[in-house]
Amino acid sequence: MNEFDFIEYLKKKMPRSGQVCVGIGDDAAVLNATPGKQLVVSTDVVVDGVDFKIKKGVRHHFPIKVPDPFLSPEKIGRKVLAINLSDLAAMGAKPVAFVITVGKPKSLSTAWLKRFYDGLLKLAKEYDVPCVGGDFSSSKEFFASVTIFGEASPDQVVKRSGAKLGDWIAVTGTLGGSLMRHHHDFTPRIREGMFLANRRWAHAMIDISDGLVQDLSHILKASKVGAVLDLDKIPVSRDAEKMSLGNEEKARARALSDGEDFELLFTASPRNKVTLDKEWKKKFPRVPLSWIGRIGGKVSQISWRRNGKKIAPPKLSQKGFSHF
């Protein structure tokens, strides 16, 4: 099976969409924009040995110890689309379509690549988002780069820069220990993001990819505000606890900085807090929503409280991660 046969194989497996005018197989794809909507675009790349491992016996260089870094091809395929969906969720946008480029080592079989696309397209079908183009190259290590397009009404897009003094800060799900399992099987919060955007409830929003503290800092910097967080309100995940062998301080450190949680972190007006919380529980009964603090204090800084009292900044599991 050569490259062109493989593309034909993929075309047949693609979910259909009314917005796709020209899909895979021309110089470019052509999409119909919904009148009155804006186009929302995000791109992410994953690389073997950095975001996951394909082969055993390769030196381990994950930032923290992982139970099993060797993901199946289906899980790798699922993850590269899921992290892009998560970015759209953080803008409150509806997914429309995506394109993908793949670097394929000659040693990697077509069977492996088919399984990669099985995982990718299964998630694509769940979210009704077709692949409309792509490009293959050979490469020494496997990588995949996805660019996703979504749409949103101009007045509903949720940026990082909209946080206002006095806003409550909320986070979905539970945090930390994602590398146990969550980093590849998480549910992108598309429905939740659209819900928060459509009702204009979220003033600022981001998805947690680098860890709660670092990603909140992005909101604070963009919005030119500070934050006061309640340490006892941070939702610590079961996996963060497991990885910390019952040490509460270590588990909380993970919840604050582990990364790859892909939960939504947003701010909302105190005026809407009670209604939002009530409506949330009705609409998303299985997704926890935690109110972890307020916008205020020194610009770009996070101050901490515990049971209402000021405390020193807690320990983190890691500082920010840089690819450079």
Add this chain to the structure above:
Amino acid sequence: MNEFDFIEYLKKKMPRSGQVCVGIGDDAAVLNATPGKQLVVSTDVVVDGVDFKIKKGVRHHFPIKVPDPFLSPEKIGRKVLAINLSDLAAMGAKPVAFVITVGKPKSLSTAWLKRFYDGLLKLAKEYDVPCVGGDFSSSKEFFASVTIFGEASPDQVVKRSGAKLGDWIAVTGTLGGSLMRHHHDFTPRIREGMFLANRRWAHAMIDISDGLVQDLSHILKASKVGAVLDLDKIPVSRDAEKMSLGNEEKARARALSDGEDFELLFTASPRNKVTLDKEWKKKFPRVPLSWIGRIGGKVSQISWRRNGKKIAPPKLSQKGFSHF
């Protein structure tokens, strides 16, 4: 300089555009779609050692001998955007914005990466197409993946599938020997593509990336037609002649199949041929336009003529290239 500093550095260098509502630095970019236009999307990836070489002393595996495969970072940056622009040109679309993901080996300096972006952004400014997002990863070998967005009126998009029986087949520029120089310093035919699309003159169009014969086959297959080509009408480049040391047959073989010409190959109604040719010479006096044959004959097949007489298929410099 870490990843975040580098992104700040890039933001300052970015050309501005009225269509970009949210650019670099949020979870996703937000673009305003022009009412009544469709979104046109293309993606291409380039990898060190496949599309160019960064370091000396690495084993050569280009499909043909190249005078100097070691491109400067500026040239590599220029090329990855140029090949995407060329795809939009082949649809007759106007570029709007692009996103890029980069895999960066730890050994590659920030100075190198700055020069890569210098080449990329110089071309971006020439075409007024801003970068609105991206993602970095570390990797063993350098790669860059660009996704570009353009727009076009729904009735003007030129697909591969529109060729009609009796159409003339035309090609821009001259062909072959691209690896001498042209593959990295070519001018994407955006203005030419839009000109052909706006007047509805091109029935089917493609940019030549895999070689004239292979790319014409894509049009024939998509349009369910055949073609009759005039061997004496093929525009052979000076570089194809140089690389063939004066051997005319070898030079022509290169023009037919070398690849990476990034010229436009299109079909047009015989009704419009004279006007199109006249207008073309007025508008693009420095870009040759060659009428190389007609649509007809057996479906998906190319038959050949020379000085009006039927001949056997000419030799090619190479068969199709597969990354698998």
